[in-house]
Amino acid sequence: MTIVRRILLGLAGSSVLALAAVPANAMPRPQADEWWFAAWGVRSDVWPVTKGQGVTVAVLDTGVNASLPELSGAVLKGDDTTGNRGDGRHDSDEKDGGHGTAMAALIAGQGGGSTDFQGIAPKAKILPVHVTSKLGDPAGLLQAYSAGIRLAVDRGAKVVNLSQGVNSETMPNHCDPRVQQAIAYAIQHDVVVVASAGNEGTGANWPNLPASCAGVLAVGAIDKSLGPWAATQQQSYVAVSAPGVGPMIDKDGRYHPNGWGTSMSAALTSGAVALIRSHNPEMPARTVVQRLITTAHPLGPSKWNNRTGYGAIQITAAMNPERYPVPANAPNPVYEALEKWKASQPVAKEPSTARQGHSSNLPGERAHKGGRVSVTSIAVAGALVVILLVGAIVAIRKRPRGALSVSGTMPWGPGNDRRE
Numbered sequence: 001m002t003i004v005r006r007i008l009l010g011l012a013g014s015s016v017l018a019l020a021a022v023p024a025n026a027m028p029r030p031q032a033d034e035w036w037f038a039a040w041g042v043r044s045d046v047w048p049v050t051k052g053q054g055v056t057v058a059v060l061d062t063g064v065n066a067s068l069p070e071l072s073g074a075v076l077k078g079d080d081t082t083g084n085r086g087d088g089r090h091d092s093d094e095k096d097g098g099h100g101t102a103m104a105a106l107i108a109g110q111g112g113g114s115t116d117f118q119g120i121a122p123k124a125k126i127l128p129v130h131v132t133s134k135l136g137d138p139a140g141l142l143q144a145y146s147a148g149i150r151l152a153v154d155r156g157a158k159v160v161n162l163s164q165g166v167n168s169e170t171m172p173n174h175c176d177p178r179v180q181q182a183i184a185y186a187i188q189h190d191v192v193v194v195a196s197a198g199n200e201g202t203g204a205n206w207p208n209l210p211a212s213c214a215g216v217l218a219v220g221a222i223d224k225s226l227g228p229w230a231a232t233q234q235q236s237y238v239a240v241s242a243p244g245v246g247p248m249i250d251k252d253g254r255y256h257p258n259g260w261g262t263s264m265s266a267a268l269t270s271g272a273v274a275l276i277r278s279h280n281p282e283m284p285a286r287t288v289v290q291r292l293i294t295t296a297h298p299l300g301p302s303k304w305n306n307r308t309g310y311g312a313i314q315i316t317a318a319m320n321p322e323r324y325p326v327p328a329n330a331p332n333p334v335y336e337a338l339e340k341w342k343a344s345q346p347v348a349k350e351p352s353t354a355r356q357g358h359s360s361n362l363p364g365e366r367a368h369k370g371g372r373v374s375v376t377s378i379a380v381a382g383a384l385v386v387i388l389l390v391g392a393i394v395a396i397r398k399r400p401r402g403a404l405s406v407s408g409t410m411p412w413g414p415g416n417d418r419r420e
Contacts, residue, residue: 029058033257034118035224036243036268042120045316052121052274057107057159058152059267060145061100062093064128065251069113070105071126079130079155080145083138088128091251099263100128100249105249106264107271115255117247120271124278127157132164141166142176145210149182151351153189158277158285160186161270162195162216165264168209173341174237180341183215187338192217192277192285194270196262198233201307205234212237215338217273217289220308221245221265228299228307229312232262239289239334240296240309241308242268269313276319283321290332291318 002015056076064077066089078088091098104126116271129152131144139147145162152160168174175183186193196207197220211218211233218237221229221254229244248259269292276288283291295318296311304310317324 004152028298030123033247035246036120037118039226039228039243040120040272040315042315046120046275046319049319050123050126050275050279052108052271052278054123055121055159055174055274055278056125056127056129056157057121057161057274058065058129058155058157059100059104059107059154059270060129060131060148060149060160060162061077061103061143061164062098062133063091063100063130064102064104064126065089065091065101066128067099068101068105068249068251069116069252070109070111070115070253071101072110072112072248074108074110074122074124075104075126075128078130079148080140081129081144081151082130082132083144084130086130088130090130090132092130093251094133096250097254097256098249099163100130101251102103102248102259102385103161103263103267104128105211106267107274108220109249113253115249115253117249117255120268121274121278124274127152127155130148142179142209146176146182149179149186153186153191159270159273160191160193161267162193162210163261163266164210165196165198165262166210167204167206168212171209173214173344176205176207180213181212183210183213187215187285187335190285192273192288194219194266194273196266197221197235197238199231199261201232202230202233207235207237208233211235214341215334217269217292217334218309219262219265219269221262222308222312223261226312229262231260232265232307234306236306237305237337238309240269240292240310240313241265241299242313251390265416267326272313272315272318275315275353279319280321286332288318289334290330291321291324291326293332293334294326294330295324344356 064075075089080088082084091101093099094273105117105119107119108122108124108126109117110122111118115162129148131148132141149160183193193215194217195211197218198212200206210216218239220238220241221232222241223229223245232244242265244262244265247255247257249255273288292313293310295314297314298311299308
C-alpha cells in the first residue's frame with residue numbers, strides 16, 4: 001500500500017460532525033448536552049479557580065473560523081505552514097464541515113451566537129495554525145506538521161493540540177523524523193503536545209502519527225457510560241482518555257449533537273491542560289503530563305489498557321497538587337519514551353582542534369573584549385607565527401607523496417531525509 005493511500009486512510013480517521021444540523025430553537029443548553037462539564041465538575045469545581053486565563057493553546061488543524069460569535073475574542077492571529085498564505089483564522093475544511101473550528105470551540109468556546117457553545121477553558125487563547133485541508137498542500141503534510149509545531153512553540157503556546165492522524169505503521173519508531181524532532185523541540189521548551197489516538201480500533205487499527213511519536217500525550221475516547229468508545233484506537237501509545245462522543249459546532253456556527261472521535265478527546269484534554277497550567281503557572285510540562293496520568297481514573301480491571309490508557313483524566317485532581325500529591329518518581333511513560341528516543345540518536349562529534357597549531361593555554365594568553373593589545377603580546381604572537389611557518393615548511397618537505405590529510409567526517413549527510 002502506497003504512503004499516499006495510507007495517509008488518505010489515516011486522515012479518514014479524523015472525528016466527524018453529524019451532517020444533519022439541529023434548528024437553533026431545538027438545541028439543548030450546553031450544560032445539559034455537553035456532558036463532560038458535569039462529569040468533570042467544570043462549573044462547580046474548576047471554573048471558580050480558573051478558566052484557562054494566561055495560556056495559549058495552538059490548534060494545528062484546518063484553520064479556525066475566528067468570526068464566529070462562539071469564538072469571539074478567543075482566536076489570535078495564527079499562521080499557515082501548508083505553503084499557502086493565511087493567518088489560520090479561516091477554516092478551509094470542506095470535508096467535515098470545519099474540523100479545526102470544532103476543536104477550537106471544544107477548548108475555548110465563549111458561548112453566545114446561535115448555539116451558546118462553551119469550551120472548558122473559555123479564557124484560554126487559541127493560536128490557529130493551518131497544517132492541512134486536503135492532500136496536496138504545497139509544503140507536504142508531515143512537513144506542515146513539523147513546521148506548525150515549531151511555529152506554535154515560538155509563538156508562545158503552552159499546549160499544542162493535534163487532533164490529526166496519519167498512518168505511521170512503516171515509519172521508523174512509528175514517527176516521521178521531522179515531526180519527532182519538532183516534538184522534541186516543543187518539550188525542550190516546556191510545551192505539552194496532545195494528539196488523538198485514532199478512530200480505527202475496530203478496523204485497520206494502524207498506529208497513528210503524531211500520537212505514536214515519543215513525547216506525545218496520546219488520548220483515547222470514552223462515551224457517556226464512561227467506557228471506551230467503540231472505535232477508539234487500540235495501541236500501546238495510548239496514555240489517557242477523555243470524552244469522545246457529544247456535541248460540536250462547525251465553521252458556519254451550526255450545532256451538531258452527535259459528534260464523535262478521538263479528535264474530540266484530544267481537544268478536551270488540551271483544554272484540561274490549559275486549565276492545569278493556568279492554575280499552576282510554574283508547573284513544568286513534564287509534571288503536568290505525569291499528574292494527568294497518575295490521577296487518571298482507570299477504566300478496566302488493570303491499571304492500563306490499550307484503549308483508554310491509564311484511564312479517564314480527572315481535571316480537579318490533576319490541577320491540585322496539594323490536595324492530590326503525586327510522588328516525583330511516579331511513572332511518566334510519555335516522557336520516558338522521549339528520553340529513550342533521545343538516547344538512540346547519534347551524537348555529532350565536535351571537530352578536533354589538536355592539530356590546528358594553536359593551544360588555548362599558551363603562557364600569557366588572555367581573553368579580551370576590544371581594548372589595547374600590549375607590545376609584548378604582539379611580539380609573542382609574531383614569534384609564534386615564525387615558528388609555525390618554519391614547522392609547516394619542514395613538515396611539507398618530510399611528508400611522503402600521495403599522503404592525504406583528513407579534516408573530519410560528518411555523521412550524516414544529504415539524502416537521508418525521509419519523505420512522506
